[in-house]
Amino acid sequence: MMNAALSSSVIARLALMAGCSVVAVGTAAAQTGSSASKDTSAAQTPTDATNLANPMADIIVVARRSEERLQSVPLSITAVSNAQLSATTVTTGTDLQKLVPTLNVGVSIFGSSQQYSLRGVRTGVVTYFNEVPVSTSAADLQLWDLQSVQAIAGPQGTLFGRNSTGGAVLFVPQRPKDEFGGYVDGRIGSYNLREVTGVINVPIADVLKVRLGVQRTKRDALTKNISGPDMNTQDRTVVRASVLFEPTSWLSNYTVFLYSHRDERPLAQISGSDGVVVSCPTSIPSCVYGATYNEELLDQHARGIRTVSIPLDTRQYDEPWLLTNILSAQAGDITFKYIAGYGGNKQDQFTSQLSIALPVIVGDNESKSRQHTHELEILGSMFDNRLTWVGGLYYWKNRSNSLNRYLLFAPAGTVLSDLTTQQTGGIDQQISKAVYGQATFAATDRLKLTAGVRYTKDKQLTNQVGYSPGLQCNLPDFPNVDLTTCHQRITSTSDAVTYNFSVDYELSDKVLVYATTRKGYNAGGFNANINDPKLEIVKPEYIRDYEAGVKADWNLGLVPIRTNISAFLSKYKDIQRTTSLILDDLVVTGNFNAAAATIYGGQIEVLARPVTGFDLQASYGYLQTKYDSFDNPLVGNLTGNKFAQAPTHTLHLAGTYTYPLSVGELVANASYGYTSSVTFADDNITTPGNTARGYGLVDARLSWNNVAGLGIDASVYVKNATNKKYILNATDRTTPFGFVSRLYGDQRTVGLQVRYSFGDR
Template identity: 40%
Template sequence: MLKKISTTKRSRFGSFIKLATALPITFAIVPIPAAMAQTDSARKTLEEIVVVARRTEERALDVPITITAISSEQIKAAQIENGADLIRVVPTLNVQQPSTGPGQSYALRGIRNGVETYFNEVPTQTFSVDDQIWDLGSIQALSGPQGTLFGKNSTGGAILFVPQKPTEEFEGFVDLGIGNYNETKVTAVLNLPLSDAFKLRLGARHVKRDGVVENILHSDMQSRDRRMYRVSALFEPNEQLSNYTVFDYAERDENPQTLLAEDVRETAGCFAGLGCIYGDLPFEYGQRQEQLGRRKIASSFPSWTESKAWGLTNVLSYDITDSVALRYIIGYRFYESDYFKSQTSLDLPIQVARQSVDDGETVTHEVQLNGNLFENRLDWTLGVFYNKEENEPYRSYSLFGDPNLPFDPERNITTGDMNERKSEAAYAQLTYRFTEKLSATAGVRYTEEDATLETTSFAPRFTFFGPKTCRFPVSPDVDLVNCVRRLSDTYNAVTYNLSVDYKITDDMLVYLTHREGFNAGGFNTGVPVSQGSQGGLEPVYDPEYIKDYEIGFKGNWHLGDMPVRSNIAYFYADYEDIQRSVAGIINNVPFVGTGNGAEATVQGLQLETSFIPLPGLQINFNYGYLDAKYTKGTTVFPEGNEFAQAPENTVNASINYTVPVNAGGDLFFDLGYTYQSEVAFSDNNINNPDQFQKAYDLIDARIGWNQLAGSAFDVSIYGKNLTDEEYALELQDNRAAFGFKGVLYNEPRTYGVEVRYSFNR
């Protein structure tokens, strides 16, 4: 039986429902000019969003899987500006924000580490996508394992970010936003149809903001300074050939937030591998932070994050015949980053600082053949895929403090890696229409992934302080002379998807889908091969697998004269060889790595509905229910742990109301509500309530006037997190290592004014 949403948050959600119900009544009693009162058919239609879940453009309604499709207008109304904002529109989605650098950790339907992000159909790192969430045509969240077409390590799903294509019109806009914390946001886009065959779209965006966490001893934390650019080119010399190229570039220069220290203990704080650092922590440090609260710290230690990333994607489409088409997708991405911060918000006499310098590149090639046979009764897709990722992260944990303190080389750790992953796959998918209403789909994908790692780890960072000490254990795969460890492995799997769907009408679909997903394994560099399993951890951990079953309904229909769209799905999954973070003891030193073995079942319900009760008024309601349970534990991951990033209940609700006015243009009002129930942060959470984030809800709003008095200007006032809700984006229980718990909190209430000037729209 499905459980009810926690009553602790019912009052605020009830208030939202009352407001959503009252709004149309309120506007109804306001005198409206006759021209406004007339039924506008354009405002009585729910927007259809074109998706590419099956690597071809089609309605989301026609695809037999759960797809949450967000249009460009919905992105603006919901104020989606980064990956963490997606919880406002995607049910069952949970997002964690690591304090160790840019990017997010997505979980769909409770599955972590298996949600792949794509930009213009090319797999892309989350932090690179995060800088390009502007001027998008749509965002498409594909829930559940993507066995065939988007099957690269996608046990949880895939999120597609689709940039806005160049159009045939000479048009553009300039956005200027000013908000609290001295925030300025400038976005400019210019669309240039240079000829009937060649079109360009140029865009730039700059976001700058003071830190939202006040630091009374140094620079404020969690600031923003981001510059993003994009150039898109569409070449269509004839009806058979299309070439679409997107180049993007982004850079950041910001002051990140360190982990806020909570539950400070007056005990010895020790760090694995470094020995005791802080010793006894005087009560004054914890008391001071508690008095300052969650939006203020006292730390004299500097921090920074600097990053640059650029990418190029190209999609070539060519119709070989009337029934066969070729697509060639190329992607290249390069990034570099430098991140430095203290491990605590406390102004301690001795600090542990982490610096991470990273650079890497990714190359992707994908070739597809799409066609149809038997008078369009059979659609087929064949494809090959190649992806190579290389990165060289360098991490250093250093001690800073009293210059008279004697230096201990074992208290400074540096680690450098050279990672390479090469994924090759071949796939095929067929869809056969038995009748105009009944269809079946079958797809299969073979994947082979090669992973290699060369890593070095020693102390100290600067060798002239003392002899270099290699931190690796004695093992056949370790070169102790040069302090280099080499690991390699190959993973392969066959994944698939099967589905059958039936069209009740042209706008109503019922379906049954079964899929298998696969996520490749990796390495635990601290486990020596010669000693085998240590603390239950192996040097190499294995892939994980998931099989899911989904039954659903999609439909556009009318309740009287009211347009309604409803998507509902029940899903069940068997999850095996689950990769989970586990703690072990290696050579008497605590170690955190990844282990396999746990098994689980995940089931739930996903509901998305939209309706238009009045011309200009659209109400949206999404609900996700998750029941994720471990059915088998291991020695390193015993039964009793709860799924991390798997909230039992998620709710997204919004109302969007637009009213034309006699003076010209439209008044609009957007109101959004988001709810997430209690969620665990880490995989190891037995009898540890501090590893859970309590239920929270968010309220956002926008109100404005498009085409102000018939002009080319749009003006609006916006607010996000209007109730100033505080919830954790990351939580690390460092009480055993440092003597306190570290928490990264969300952004506070933000608000401001935006003005847009558009031409030739």
């Protein structure tokens, strides 16, 4: 593996080469500026990067908790506008990974949650909706009527609500507008897809504006089940309401409420031995089920990836909701903000972890959660705006109650009950408190220095249960256990000081170079159900990040071009990983400080308009992620293994052509997204089934906007046009169970979408 010194030299050369090439062709234009004292609760809609009049128009982001031009922020940020979300038919989180370099969105085999990974860091990416942390499952259901999605790569150890080691993904909803308007959108497509979205914007008075929306989606199954209900269906209802109250020029209150209801059949985990005969004692299930187990796996291999045999009434139920409120008051050059959030979710998933008719591993996972956040923020400027600053206090509390019941190697036909299942779960609670501050000083008209620091204190508590079949307590000798209830109570606390330092310099009015270093941290924790005090508490993990970049708007002849380039190096230590140990002659699984790593890479994003009406977009991300050290006593030394959810190469190419008509306009978009080989587990050198081959997806869309001047947009689209088979998750359990399970992405789908808009939509 490349050592740190060599990695640093590579980064320096990348940044220098990027800077030299941009400076050579950069031309002067509008002055770059920032507005750190502006209130983000009044954030504008980001100007679409494919704006017909000016493809290089400003894009407004809130990466530093204030309105700033994307090109003036010394951070690696990808902003996906509402127009781009529509043009590329983004409907799920996994669609987003085609648009954001180094982003990988993993689909969990347990429930509907997704795991966002940026720059290879998957346990430290926080998703936000209207500036409040939100679960990935809730965000995945809200990919409609948005202003933008903004992905900020790298540790967020200063300004954002929760500390994170990987980055933040911001979902920014459309705000209520001054004029009456709205739209009705209908979509039909493959597998009997039916979707209706309705949005109305009502300015009740000059000081009070309301925006209401609802979306209803249904789709038949994508996976046939020959012994039970078909799987991978869609049946969801999503509601959002926004209210903007501005009684004076210095006071505003912005409230957003969202609610989602999903009651579907989950994705099927396609299991098999890849046509290989497995037997006892190599395969433990073969010892339990005999030859039937091997026959079932071979039958699944013959069925292919779109047909299963699961004799269960599987289900996937989610009911996330969130209420956010941003109260803002301005006094001179100082703005006060109070950001509050309160939400929760109810989830239930019942499915088999194999796609065969034997109850090898069948799980019923239920949970309820509540969270609330409070953040007091003060923004200001001094010395004729040469010094801008922000400071604040933050509080976050999350409480969940879960019950997980599993059938393990049960006889065929066994029904879930207290007498047959192994059960875990209980109450978990996390509390995070923080104080932070950050300031930017304009040393000259072109040179700016930024420094930020944050102190965070976290507390986690669990009250866990552990039962064997028949409700027999399996925690008799563990510490902190109440044997009358079979509950184990553990508490852990951790704290950290994190920081951000950056310098940026405008080489010209259109060329910005920057360098930054940041420290991020994830809170420590504990391991319930492990009878060893030394392994009970998990230490925090830390990451230090070094980044250099160039942002430039320039011209190649008459062709306007925007290039944003960055390179980074991260030192990651005390990495928390779920792994297994041998303890008292038993195999136990938990979360441990198992590893250290050096991560490096870079990304480039390009926007160009070769001819009038034709826009080209391209992005490329490069990652190198291998463990410097990773000791697993069960499977051996994992040093040198790649990170899970960290593809080396990510590429996106898109072209959009707009042709004006006398009665509207035609817009054609085609895109290609490539993800190189990716692994889904940290043990991947000796378990090839944990790794999926690289794949490329082709999407296309053709729209006739404002048909006959009637406010009607009609579109046809295709997703995964080449019907590529690709994997969203994989688990290699060849040893000792004799199978590999895989979750596959959707096959080719086509659709027709019609939208009628009225007023100011």
